[in-house]
Amino acid sequence: MYDAIIVGGRVSGAPLSMLLARRGYRVLCVEKDRMPSDTLSTHYLHPAGVARLRNWGLLEAVEQSACPRITRFEAHRDGQVMLEPFGRDASGRSQYALCPRREILDYVLWEAAGAAGAEMRDRTRVIGLLTNDEGVVSGIEAKDHRKRDVTEQARVVIGADGIHSLVAGVTQPETYMELPPLLCSYYSYWSGVVTEGVETYFKPGAAILVFPTHHDQVNIGAAWPAARFREVRKDVEAVFLETLREVAPALSERVAAGERQEPFRGTRELPFYRRQPFGPGWALIGDAGAEIDSTLGLGITKAFTEADQMAIALDIALSGKQPFAQIMRQYQEVRDEGQDLYLQANLAASRYIAGVSG
Ligand SMILES: Cc1cc2nc3c(=O)[nH]c(=O)nc-3n(C[C@H](O)[C@H](O)[C@H](O)COP(=O)(O)OP(=O)(O)OC[C@H]3O[C@@H](n4cnc5c(N)ncnc54)[C@H](O)[C@@H]3O)c2cc1C
Numbered sequence: 001m002y003d004a005i006i007v008g009g010r011v012s013g014a015p016l017s018m019l020l021a022r023r024g025y026r027v028l029c030v031e032k033d034r035m036p037s038d039t040l041s042t043h044y045l046h047p048a049g050v051a052r053l054r055n056w057g058l059l060e061a062v063e064q065s066a067c068p069r070i071t072r073f074e075a076h077r078d079g080q081v082m083l084e085p086f087g088r089d090a091s092g093r094s095q096y097a098l099c100p101r102r103e104i105l106d107y108v109l110w111e112a113a114g115a116a117g118a119e120m121r122d123r124t125r126v127i128g129l130l131t132n133d134e135g136v137v138s139g140i141e142a143k144d145h146r147k148r149d150v151t152e153q154a155r156v157v158i159g160a161d162g163i164h165s166l167v168a169g170v171t172q173p174e175t176y177m178e179l180p181p182l183l184c185s186y187y188s189y190w191s192g193v194v195t196e197g198v199e200t201y202f203k204p205g206a207a208i209l210v211f212p213t214h215h216d217q218v219n220i221g222a223a224w225p226a227a228r229f230r231e232v233r234k235d236v237e238a239v240f241l242e243t244l245r246e247v248a249p250a251l252s253e254r255v256a257a258g259e260r261q262e263p264f265r266g267t268r269e270l271p272f273y274r275r276q277p278f279g280p281g282w283a284l285i286g287d288a289g290a291e292i293d294s295t296l297g298l299g300i301t302k303a304f305t306e307a308d309q310m311a312i313a314l315d316i317a318l319s320g321k322q323p324f325a326q327i328m329r330q331y332q333e334v335r336d337e338g339q340d341l342y343l344q345a346n347l348a349a350s351r352y353i354a355g356v357s358g
Contacts, residue, residue: 001026001071001153001154001155001245002025002027002028002119002152002154002155002263003020003025003026003154003155003156003318004017004020004025004026004028004155004156004157004158004191004314004318005027005029005030005140005152005153005154005157005158005279006026006027006028006029006030006118006155006157006158006160006163007030007111007126007140007157007158007159007160007161008029008030008031008041008159008160008161008162008286008288009029009030009106009110009160009194010031010033010102010106010109010110010162010166010286010303011036011102011105011106011109011286011300011303011304012111012160012285012286012287012288012301012303012304012306012307013029013031013158013160013161013285013286014029014106014109014110014113014120015052015056015109015112015303015307015308016158016160016307016311017029017113017118017120017308018056018109018112018113018116018246019056019116019200019307019308020053020118020135020311020312020314020315021113021116021117021118022116022117022241023315025186025314026319027113027117027118027119028119028121028152028154029113029118029119029120029121029153030121030123030124030125030126030127030129030140030142031110031120031121031123032122032123032124032126032168032191033121033122033123033215035103035106035107035110035120035122036103036106036107037106037112037241038101038102038103039102039103039204040265040267041101041102041294041300042209042211042219042221042294042297043098043100043101043105043163043211043213043219043297043322044097044099044100044101044103044193044198044209044211044297044300045097045099045100045105045297045300045301046094046097046297046301047086047096047097047296048090048301048304048305049097049098049300049301049304049355050095050096050097050098051089051095052301052304052305052307053304056093057112058108058109058111058112058130060107060312061108061112062098062100062104062105063098065104065108065236066098066101066214066215067098067099067101067104067214068098068099068212068213069096069097069098070096070097070098070099070197070198070212071086071094071096071197071199072084072086072196072198073197073198074088074197074198074199074200075200076089076199076200076201076202076248077202077203077204081082084198097198098102099198099212099213099219100213100214101183101213101214101272104214105300108124110305113313115300115337120266120340121144122145123145124142124143124144124145124150125142125161126138126140126142126161126166126167127141127142127143127166128141128170129141129157129166129167129169129170129171129244129282130151130165131281132221132281134229134280135158135280136157136280137157137171137279137280137282138153138157138158138309139151139152139153139154139157140152140154140283144346147219149152150203151335152160153271154310155281155283155318156281156283156314156317156318156324157282157283157335158282158283158286158310159171159282159283159285159286159288159289160168160180160284160286160288160312161288162286162288163269163271163287163288163291164297165257165284165287166287167282167284167288168275168284168288171279171282172283173274173275173276173277173279174275174276174329175273175274175276176273176274176275176276177272177273177274177343178271178272178273178274179271179272179273179347180271180355181226181269181270181271181293181296182225182232182293182350182353183223183224183225183226183293183350183353183354184224184225184226184228184232184266184267184268184270185221185222185223185228185266185267185270185271185294186221186222186232186236186264186265186266187209187219187221187222187265187266188219188222188240188242188260188261188262188263188264188265189213189217189219189220189257189260189261190217190218190220190255190258190259190260190261190264191215191216191217191218191219191262192257192258192261192263193198193218193220193255193257193258194254194255194257195210195212195218195254196211198210198211198355199248199251201247201248201251202349202352203209203247203353204352204353204355205224205225205353205355206222206223206224206246206247206353206356207222207223207240207247207295208220208221208222208243208244208247208248208251208354209221209222209223209297209298214323215329216260218258219348222240222243223294223295223353223357224239224243224269224353225353225354226270226354229268232266233266235256236264236266237264240264241255247352249278256328270293271291271293271345272291272292272293272347273290273291274289274290274291274336275288275289275290276330276332277289277290277331277332277335278324278325278327278329278331280325281315283310283314283328285303285307285310286297286299286302286303286306287303288337289306290306290339291348292343292347293346293350294341294348295346295349295350295353296342296345296349298346302339302342304307305336305338307333309334309335309338310331313327313328313330329336
């Protein structure tokens with residue numbers, strides 16, 4: 001019997017596994033993908049996310065992988081350029097952002113959870129939840145990497161399993177603040193493109209986002225109103241380059257001097273929602289519990305914040321200091337209040353790009 005089983009081992013599931021294991025709990029984390037591996041996401045990690053990596057003792061491991069520090073952020077909008085102020089933290093350290101590739105960031109987190117004592121099983125897909133006679137979730141049913149049936153029991157099962165969360169699908173939590181996608185997005189990687197930091201270009205109808213990442217490469221993403229997804233998908237490269245020329249002409253020339261290194265990847269699955277993040281024997285974290293679309297690059301920093309907050313709440317519940325439902329209700333309030341401002345700013349930016357008012 002585990003204290004906690006965590007379904008999904010990326011930016012929400014791996015740190016939560018690590019933090020619970022560091023507190024002495026018996027933790028199993030199951031991930032359907034092979035680790036390390038990439039996932040559909042660009043890379044902006046806000047200074048607050050960098051600070052959490054530092055607190056967890058993992059910043060050096062991420063930076064050692066030649067991930068450039070971001071100390072300049074240009075936001076182009078309405079013909080104006082705004083520079084994001086990277087100030088100093090309470091210890092006087094200059095703040096900065098990072099844009100790590102997900103196969104690198106996620107694996108640093110995965111390995112750290114294992115080093116903390118969590119049992120990390122990749123290539124294991126959860127296919128159902130076990131419940132006891134009182135209807136309380138008590139474990140998982142899964143298929144391991146050899147397609148063998150596996151069942152495991154735990155005091156709590158946490159879905160860190162993303163927007164198509166199986167845990168949310170089975171437990172059917174109340175969903176609120178739900179909005180369909182406003183935008184669709186595609187991105188790729190270029191070498192030979194000169195950048196001084198992050199650049200964003202927002203206009204009604206399209207956006208371009210530039211993230212310097214590992215290997216001297218630059219990740220460039222574009223977003224359009226969701227209704228354009230089919231048309232964009234038909235010839236991504238042509239639409240992407242045309243958008244680049246229209247929205248950011250000077251950048252377009254720098255991109256023309258470089259070379260694209262990978263195929264385009266994209267999605268129209270960029271919804272907004274919040275789900276009640278707990279019920280009898282289960283909890284939800286990261287995109288499984290609350291989703292904000294990718295316009296302001298909040299998802300990873302949000303997942304890190306939730307991991308710290310949920311580790312405290314679960315510690316209080318698992319050690320018997322407060323009933324599970326009582327402390328998880330507090331977790332939900334803190335999660336939602338803490339994210340309100342960012343959600344509103346992100347929503348406003350996405351609406352602006354989508355060309356919708358209100
Ligand atoms: C196009 C795009 C661009 C983005 N850009 C940014 C950005 O610049 N900055 C930023 O902060 N955020 C960005 N995001 C958002 C960010 O990627 C997510 O918020 C973040 O990945 C959520 O982390 P998570 O751990 O909750 O879920 P995920 O990263 O989705 O991980 C969930 C994991 O659960 C596993 N899983 C699912 N079901 C099962 C199962 N049944 N059994 C076992 N394992 C399972 C999956 O394999 C997956 O590895 C972007 C998203 C998109 C789509």
